Amino acid sequence: MQQKDSDIEDALRELTALRADMVADAEVLHRRLAAIHPNYRDSARNLLHYLALRRHDLRPLQLRLAALGLSSLGRAESHVLATVDAVLEVLHQLANRRWQNPPAEERCVDFRTGQRLLSEHTDALLGPPTPGRDVRIMVTMPTEAGSDYSLVHDLLRQGMDCMRINCAHDDAETWRQMIEHLRRAERAVGRSCRVVMDLAGPKLRTGPLAPGPAVVKVRPQRDPYGRVITPARVWLTADGAAHPAPSPADVKLAVPPVWLEQLQTGDRVQLTDARNSRRIFAIADVTEGGCWVEATKTTYLIPGTELHHEHAGNAHIGDLPPRESAIRLRPGDSLILTRDTKPGRPAITDSAGKVLTPASIGCTIPAVFDDVRAGDSIWFDDGKIGGVLENIEPQQVFVRITHARPRGENLRADKGINLPDSPLRLSALTAKDLADLSFIARHADVVQLSFANSAEDVALLQQHQASLGGRQPAITLKIETRRGFENLPDMLLTAMRAPCCGVMIARGDLAVECGFERLAEVQEEILWICEAAHVPVIWATQVLETLAKVGMPSRAEITDAAMGHRAECVMLNKGPHMLTAVRVLDDILRRMQAHQAKKQAMLRELRLAHTLPPEASVNTNRSNRKDLPEA
Structure with missing residues (x-):
């Protein structure tokens, strides 16, 4: 009992000191809080309380509180001061002390208010939730979405909540057509969908490489023993008046039209390839637009390679595209x-x-x-x-x-x-970004700031949006650099000057910048900070990527997609099987919603708990001990 009393006193003393630090920190930043939009005023104060709390190593205190049967503060993000006060009140009761309610000026976000604020901010940024699924699905548009209405319609019908347009690709006319298709699909399906547009940002890339040699490799398919299964199919067409191959070809070659006209099915074409190897092509079919020849040996062809036909004579292969070069x-x-x-x-x-x-x-x-x-x-x-x-x-x-x-x-x-270690002084907005902003301001609901690194970057975008006048899309910060991660709290307080904002965890560049082994830790910290600010988070990069690209998901990416329910939105990238990916993700998120909300396990009835056969159960009631089988 004496040890328990001592633990209560220690916990009470430590938590009281922590609370004093939290309140003091918020007061020091009072001037900055005054610039926050009213929608986020309470959220910004809660964020500051959370940051003050997390400047301490809370692990010993957590263990002490857990041993006393109290909250260990592990789910305090959205209502941090209210959680601390609730624990302090119980500790005072355990210590037989009088608990004094905090003064009115220290009004804090309680549990229900924290949940409500995050929900309201998410609705404002990403639109209302789909029935049965609170986490939204964002889909990146391929170029085909500008010309294929049915693709956009089907994505919306499958569960897309946000259309993402990457301004690093395509052009304003294609973007306009994508959005027109979406508006038409909204009317047809009876669902709304937000338009999210990414600024390309200052993406640092490698420059061009000198082109490789203009050489093509003709190679038949072989079995494990090296025997030819299928000859290589080569399409010969007229130089200067080329016709597309009527079916897939391994190689397409341009030859003089007069020579081509003399070829007949069953004839043979002889040549010496770039390796000085003699080869023979068999003419398999002659059509109006060209002819098919087949090769049973690997052949290397270059422009000017001489082709010999018994009746037509000699001809030379025309220009070939240079091979892509690499280092x-x-x-x-x-x-x-x-x-x-x-x-x-x-x-x-x-x-x-x-x-x-x-x-x-x-x-x-x-x-x-x-x-x-x-x-x-x-x-x-x-x-x-x-x-x-x-x-x-x-x-x-x-x-x-x-x-x-x-x-x-x-x-x-x-x-x-x-360059994760280098203090790069790159502006977050390029000349292209500024040109694209006028289109985005007229058509998008959300603008995503790529490579957001500092509060100054956020303020710069806000200034340019204000200079355009009219409607201003909500800003989402794409966290994809080490600097962006380290400056996230400061950037959030700047973004919260507006009535609506969000954060995207761009896990591709972020993993490179912070180290792949740290990605899980970094994305957790971003989720915690944003929940404390009641700012919605978009979970992005390589979600169900294998499924979207090849039609079959890996086991690991299914688990990764399930973890995405911790965010308010999950983003899918484009791919040939993106419709299937949307359907699968919708199913995963619906299932996970019944099990977990953020970090908190939801204890719904567990079907597995009913599967134990009655005879396997052990009744520990003494009156039934005589019915138990002997050991």
């Missing part, structure tokens, strides 16, 4: 990153394979060269290739590759670059 990088390799956008190239080696000149590639925003430092890390292509900046020169940076598969990774043009 092969392995751990330990050097790479030169250049300021200019001249085409990059692979490393130059001598006859023994020794590197004479390292590979080089440009970047799309050379201004970052002014902010990088030796020792900073750099990542390419969503984290597939990583390295360290070794030497910084005015026109180039030398990179030592540290992360790639032992056999190497290919680095291509237009792949993302991340």
Whole structure:
């Protein structure tokens, strides 16, 4: 009993001190709170209370409170001061002390109010919920949505709540057609849907690469023993008046029309390929637009390759598209990153394979060269290739590759670059973003600020929106950099000057910036902070990606999608099977809603609890002990 009394006193003393810090912090920032929109005034104060609470290591206090049978503060996000006060009141009663209600000026958000505020803010940003499912579904539009009304109609019918248009792709006319299709589908289906438009932002990417050789490989299909199963199908058509192949072709070649007209089914065409190997193509069919030939041996063709026919004579293959070039990088390799956008190239080696000149590639925003430092890390292509900046020169940076598969990774043009350690001074709004804003202001319900890094970035977008006049779409902050994550509370307080705002966890770049192993921890922290601010969260990137792309989900991504119910909205990316992905996600979210709300388990009746056979149950009532079987 004495130990219990001591635990009560310790908990009471510690929690009282914590509460004093929480209230004091909010008062210090009173001037900033005055700028918050009335819709978010109580939410902003609750956020400040939560931040003050989480500046302490609460784990010893949590264990002490749990041992006393009290709330361990683990679900306090949306009503933090009310939770602390409730625990303090019980502790006072346990200590036989009088509990004094907080003064009126310390009015706080209680449990029901916290839930209501988050719900109201979510409705304002993302629209009303679908019956039976509180978590909204956002779908990224493919280009086809601008020309295919039925696709938009079917997505809306399957459960899409928000249409996302990425301004990094397509153009204003295509966006307008997408939105027109949505409005028409809304009338047909009887459901509303929000339009969300992403600003492209200052995406740092690799520059162009010198094109590879103009060579095509003709290869038949073989079985495991190397025997030909299906010959390669080559479509020959007239040079200058090409006809599309009537069915899928492995390779399409342009040849002189006079020579082509003399070919007949059953004839043979002879050639010597780029490896100086003799090959024979069999003419399988002749049509009005060209002819089909079949190859049973692998053949390498280049422009000008001579084709010989017994009656038609010789002809030469016309132009071929150059192959896409790539730089092969392995751990330990050097790479030169250049300021200019001249085409990059692979490393130059001598006859023994020794590197004479390292590979080089440009970047799309050379201004970052002014902010990088030796020792900073750099990542390419969503984290597939990583390295360290070794030497910084005015026109180039030398990179030592540290992360790639032992056999190497290919680095291509237009792949993302991340510099998580570098204090980049990039404006959140590009010239293209500012041009797109006028369209967004007229047509969108929500504008997403890509690569939001600071409160200044948020304020800049607010200023540009105000300068346009008229309606102002709600702002969603896309958290996809380390700086954006670290500055999230400050950005939220700036975004909350408006009547409506939101946050997107853009897990692709965020994982690269913060480290893949930290992503789960980082996204949890974002969810906690946003719940404390009663700001809705969009869970994004690679949700059911395999299902959307190939039609069959992986087990891991089903579990990941189920975790998305912790947010207020889950985003799907485009893919050939996106309709199926929407249907599956809708089913997952409906099922999870009965089990969990945010971090709190919902103890609905558990079907599994009824499955134990009666004879397997052990009745511990003494009156029935005689009925128990002997051990």
